[in-house]
Amino acid sequence: MRIHDIGGEFALIDRLARQSPITHPDLLAGIGDDAAVIEGSSPDADCLLVTTDMLVESSHFRRDWATPEQIGIKAVACNVSDIAAMGGTPTFMFVSLALAADTEVAWVDALYRGMADACRRYGVVLAGGDTTHAQAVTISITMLGRVAxxxxxxxxxATPAEYLCVTGPLGGSAAGLAMLSAGLEPPPYLKDRHLAPGCRLDVSAGIAPLARAMIDISDGLAAEVNHICDRSGTGADIVVADIPIHPSVREAARLTGNHPLDFALSGGEDFELLFSISPGNRQRLDDQGIQVTTVGAVTDAASGRMLTFPDGRQTPLSGGYNHFSEKGKDPE
Known part of the structure; x- marks a missing residue:
C-alpha cells in the first residue's frame, strides 16, 4: 500500500495524527488548523501560534525559473500566510536549510536576502535555524506568532447561512506554473503570483474579529472549502460565476489548454484567505473598506459540498490539490 492508495496527503496526516499523542492542557488547537495554538500565561494573554512549512527543490520551486531572492520571499510568505489565517501576527522564524556541498555561496546569500526582505515586510525576526547536507535544496521554516x-x-x-468569502483572485500561481511548464513566458502578474507570492497579512487583522472560520488558500479553493466543512461539520455551495479569476489566468488557460476554473479550484499557492462570515459582519467589512468577494455560502452537512454553475447545474466540489495523489504530482 502506497500513500496515494490511502487518499494522499490529508489522509496520511490523519493517519499519523492517530498514532501520536496530541492532547495537552495548554494546546488549544493542534493538527487540523493552519497553526498550532498554545494557551497564553493568563486567560487575557495572547496565545502562541506555531506553524511550519517546507519548500523542496523541483517540487515547490525550480532554480532555472526562480531567482534565489524569489525563492526566499516565497518561503517566508507561505508561513506568514498560516499565521494570518489564524487571525494572528507573526513574530519569529527559524530556518532549517539543506544544501548540496557544491552550492554557490552567492546563491545562498541571495536566498537570505529574499527572506530578509520578506521578514521586513511582515515584521518577522529570524531567530535561528539549522543547516545540513542534501542532494536537493530544502527550506523548512518554523514560524511563531501571537493572537489575542x-x-x-x-x-x-463555520455555521450554515454564513457567507464564504475570499480576499482576492484565485488561480494565479497555478496559471503561472502552467505557462512555465509549457515553455511560455508568463506575464508579470502570473510570474509574481507563482515565483514570489505575497500573503494577506494586510487584511487578516481586520477580518478576524468579524469572521467565524478562516483558512489560507494554499491547496486550491476546493481543498480549503472541504477543510472548513470537515472541521465544522457543514456543507457548502460555491457559486462558479462569483469566483474571482484574473484575466491573465483566463488567457493562460487558453494558451495551455486548461480551464481557468481548474486553476482556481485545484491549483494552490494563491495564499489568499477563505473565511465564513455572517451577512451582517460581511456588510461591516464593506463599511470598513476591506475588499473581499463572496463566493458562496455554508450549508448544512446533508446538502453536501457543491459547485453551482450559471445555468443552475450543480456538481460535487472536487478535492483540490493533493501532494501525494497520482493526479497531483509535484511540478517538474
Whole structure:
C-alpha cells in the first residue's frame, strides 16, 4: 500500500495524527488548523501560534525559473500566510536549510536576502535555524506568532447561512506554473503570483474579529472549502460565476489548454484567505473598506459540498490539490 492508495496527503496526516499523542492542557488547537495554538500565561494573554512549512527543490520551486531572492520571499510568505489565517501576527522564524556541498555561496546569500526582505515586510525576526547536507535544496521554516484570544480563528467554527468569502483572485500561481511548464513566458502578474507570492497579512487583522472560520488558500479553493466543512461539520455551495479569476489566468488557460476554473479550484499557492462570515459582519467589512468577494455560502452537512454553475447545474466540489495523489504530482 502506497500513500496515494490511502487518499494522499490529508489522509496520511490523519493517519499519523492517530498514532501520536496530541492532547495537552495548554494546546488549544493542534493538527487540523493552519497553526498550532498554545494557551497564553493568563486567560487575557495572547496565545502562541506555531506553524511550519517546507519548500523542496523541483517540487515547490525550480532554480532555472526562480531567482534565489524569489525563492526566499516565497518561503517566508507561505508561513506568514498560516499565521494570518489564524487571525494572528507573526513574530519569529527559524530556518532549517539543506544544501548540496557544491552550492554557490552567492546563491545562498541571495536566498537570505529574499527572506530578509520578506521578514521586513511582515515584521518577522529570524531567530535561528539549522543547516545540513542534501542532494536537493530544502527550506523548512518554523514560524511563531501571537493572537489575542477574541481574534483567534479556527477552521471549525463555520455555521450554515454564513457567507464564504475570499480576499482576492484565485488561480494565479497555478496559471503561472502552467505557462512555465509549457515553455511560455508568463506575464508579470502570473510570474509574481507563482515565483514570489505575497500573503494577506494586510487584511487578516481586520477580518478576524468579524469572521467565524478562516483558512489560507494554499491547496486550491476546493481543498480549503472541504477543510472548513470537515472541521465544522457543514456543507457548502460555491457559486462558479462569483469566483474571482484574473484575466491573465483566463488567457493562460487558453494558451495551455486548461480551464481557468481548474486553476482556481485545484491549483494552490494563491495564499489568499477563505473565511465564513455572517451577512451582517460581511456588510461591516464593506463599511470598513476591506475588499473581499463572496463566493458562496455554508450549508448544512446533508446538502453536501457543491459547485453551482450559471445555468443552475450543480456538481460535487472536487478535492483540490493533493501532494501525494497520482493526479497531483509535484511540478517538474
Amino acid at each position: 484570544p477574541p481574534n483567534l480563528r479556527l477552521r471549525s467554527h
